[in-house]
Amino acid sequence: MGKVTLLRKKPLPPGRPKAFDPDKALDAALRVFWEKGYEGASLAALTDAMGINKPSLYATFGDKAELFRKVADHYIRTRTGFIAEALAEPSAREAVKRLLIETAEALTNPRNPRGCLLVQGALACGDESDCIKKELAMRRETGELLLGERLLRAQREGELPASVDAKALASYYMTLMRGMSVESSAGATRRELQNVVELAMNAWPS
Amino acid sequence: MGKVTLLRKKPLPPGRPKAFDPDKALDAALRVFWEKGYEGASLAALTDAMGINKPSLYATFGDKAELFRKVADHYIRTRTGFIAEALAEPSAREAVKRLLIETAEALTNPRNPRGCLLVQGALACGDESDCIKKELAMRRETGELLLGERLLRAQREGELPASVDAKALASYYMTLMRGMSVESSAGATRRELQNVVELAMNAWPS
DNA sequence: TGATTTTTGTACCAATCGGTACGGAACACA
DNA sequence: TGTGTTCCGTACCGATTGGTACAAAAATCA
Numbered sequence: 001m002g003k004v005t006l007l008r009k010k011p012l013p014p015g016r017p018k019a020f021d022p023d024k025a026l027d028a029a030l031r032v033f034w035e036k037g038y039e040g041a042s043l044a045a046l047t048d049a050m051g052i053n054k055p056s057l058y059a060t061f062g063d064k065a066e067l068f069r070k071v072a073d074h075y076i077r078t079r080t081g082f083i084a085e086a087l088a089e090p091s092a093r094e095a096v097k098r099l100l101i102e103t104a105e106a107l108t109n110p111r112n113p114r115g116c117l118l119v120q121g122a123l124a125c126g127d128e129s130d131c132i133k134k135e136l137a138m139r140r141e142t143g144e145l146l147l148g149e150r151l152l153r154a155q156r157e158g159e160l161p162a163s164v165d166a167k168a169l170a171s172y173y174m175t176l177m178r179g180m181s182v183e184s185s186a187g188a189t190r191r192e193l194q195n196v197v198e199l200a201m202n203a204w205p206s
Numbered sequence: 207m208g209k210v211t212l213l214r215k216k217p218l219p220p221g222r223p224k225a226f227d228p229d230k231a232l233d234a235a236l237r238v239f240w241e242k243g244y245e246g247a248s249l250a251a252l253t254d255a256m257g258i259n260k261p262s263l264y265a266t267f268g269d270k271a272e273l274f275r276k277v278a279d280h281y282i283r284t285r286t287g288f289i290a291e292a293l294a295e296p297s298a299r300e301a302v303k304r305l306l307i308e309t310a311e312a313l314t315n316p317r318n319p320r321g322c323l324l325v326q327g328a329l330a331c332g333d334e335s336d337c338i339k340k341e342l343a344m345r346r347e348t349g350e351l352l353l354g355e356r357l358l359r360a361q362r363e364g365e366l367p368a369s370v371d372a373k374a375l376a377s378y379y380m381t382l383m384r385g386m387s388v389e390s391s392a393g394a395t396r397r398e399l400q401n402v403v404e405l406a407m408n409a410w411p412s
Numbered sequence: 413t414g415a416t417t418t419t420t421g422t423a424c425c426a427a428t429c430g431g432t433a434c435g436g437a438a439c440a441c442a
Numbered sequence: 443t444g445t446g447t448t449c450c451g452t453a454c455c456g457a458t459t460g461g462t463a464c465a466a467a468a469a470t471c472a
Contacts, residue, residue: 013418013470014416014417015416015468015470016417016420016469017418018418018420019420037331040332042332042460053420053421056420058462059420119329119388121330123330124240124241124242124243124329125242125245126246137393165401168401168402169405172405172406176385178384178388179385179388180381180385182325182329182381182384187343195377196377198374199374199378203406203407219440219447219448220439221440221447221448221449222449225438248428249429249430250428259450259451261431261449261451262450262451
C-alpha cells in the first residue's frame, strides 16, 4: 500500500511564512495609487498603507512599475465588473444607460477614492513613467472595444440602424465616461453625474 | 526752465539686464508642465527648457507652485481665447457646436502638447500638490460658468426651452470636453474627436 | 536538535528632488 | 573711473526618491 499524499489546498512551502495577506496589501496599494497617481505615490506611502516594508514589497510584487501593473489588474478584476454586467442587458440602449448610471455610482462610491485609476493613474507624467501612461491608455481601450462590440451586435440584431457608426458611438460614450471621471476626481456629486448621464442618453440614435 | 524728464516706455532699471525674455521662458515652462504635469515636471527639466538656471527662475517667477500659477495664467491668456469667441456666436446652438469643434482642433494642434493643461496638470498627485489640484479644478469651473451663462441667456432669448436645466446642459458639454482632453492626451486623432462632437450635438434639446 | 529555506526589520545606497548662498559679471549713473 | 544695483553661474543644502545588503527571525523537514 503506497503512502497516500493528501491534497492540501495550501502546500505550505518551507521557510518563514508571510506576516501579511498579499491580497489585502494589493488593495491597500490600490487605494494609494488611486488617490495619488503613479508618480505621486511614493514607496514610503505605499509601504505605510500596505503595512509592510520595502524588502517585502519587492520580494512579493517586484518594483514600483510591476506593483502598479498588478494593482491595475486587481482594479479591473474587482472594480469594473459592472461594465460587462451592464453590457449584458438585452437591449443595447438599456445596456448603455445602465453602464453610464453605474459608472456615475462607481465614480462617487464613498468607500473608494474619487475618479478612475485608469484615467488619473498617469495622464501626464515624467519621461520615466511614460510606459505606465501608455499601458493605462491600452487598458482603457479594451473597455471601448467591449462597448463597440456590444453596439455592433445591436446593429446586427436590428436595434441600432445600420446607418450609424457603432465605433464612433462607442467612442462618444467612452469619452463621456472619461469626462465623468475627471469631474468626479474634482469632487462632482453623484447627482451631477446622473444629470450628465441623462443628457448624454439624448444623443442615442433614434 | 525746469528740466524736462522724457517719458520712456521702458525706464531701463539699473543693474545687469536680464539675459532672457521672461515671456519666452514662461511659454517654454508651459510646454513642460503641459507634457509632464505639475509633479512630473522637475526643476531641472524646466530650467533646461527655459534656458535659464534655478536662481534666475526663482528671482523671476518664484517657487515651483508660483511658476505653475503664472504658467496657468499664461495658458488661459494665450490658448483658450477661442472659448469666449465661440460663445459669442449669435445662436447658442452654433456657439456650443463651434466651442466643441474648436476644442477638438486645439486639443490636437500639432504645435502644442496633447490634452489640456487644466485637466492633466494635476489630476491625481501627492499630498503636497493638492493645492495645485484644487486650483486647476477652480480654473476649469470658470469655463463651465461661462458656458452656463451663455445657455441661460439663450433661455432668456427663447432659443432654449425654459424646461431644460441650463446648468446641467453646460455641465454635460464641459464633461464631454474633459473627456475629449483625456482622449487627446492618449493620442486620439482630430477626426475621432470630431466624430464625438457630432454625436454630442445630438443631445441638444429640440 | 540541527539544517534548510524564506521573510522580516534595519540600515544603507546613489541619484534626484526643490531650493539657496555667494562671489563675480554686466549694466546705469555720477 | 568708481559706485550702486541687478543678474548670472556654480556649488551647495537637507530631504526624499526608488531600490538593496545583510543578518536575525520563523517556519518545515530530517
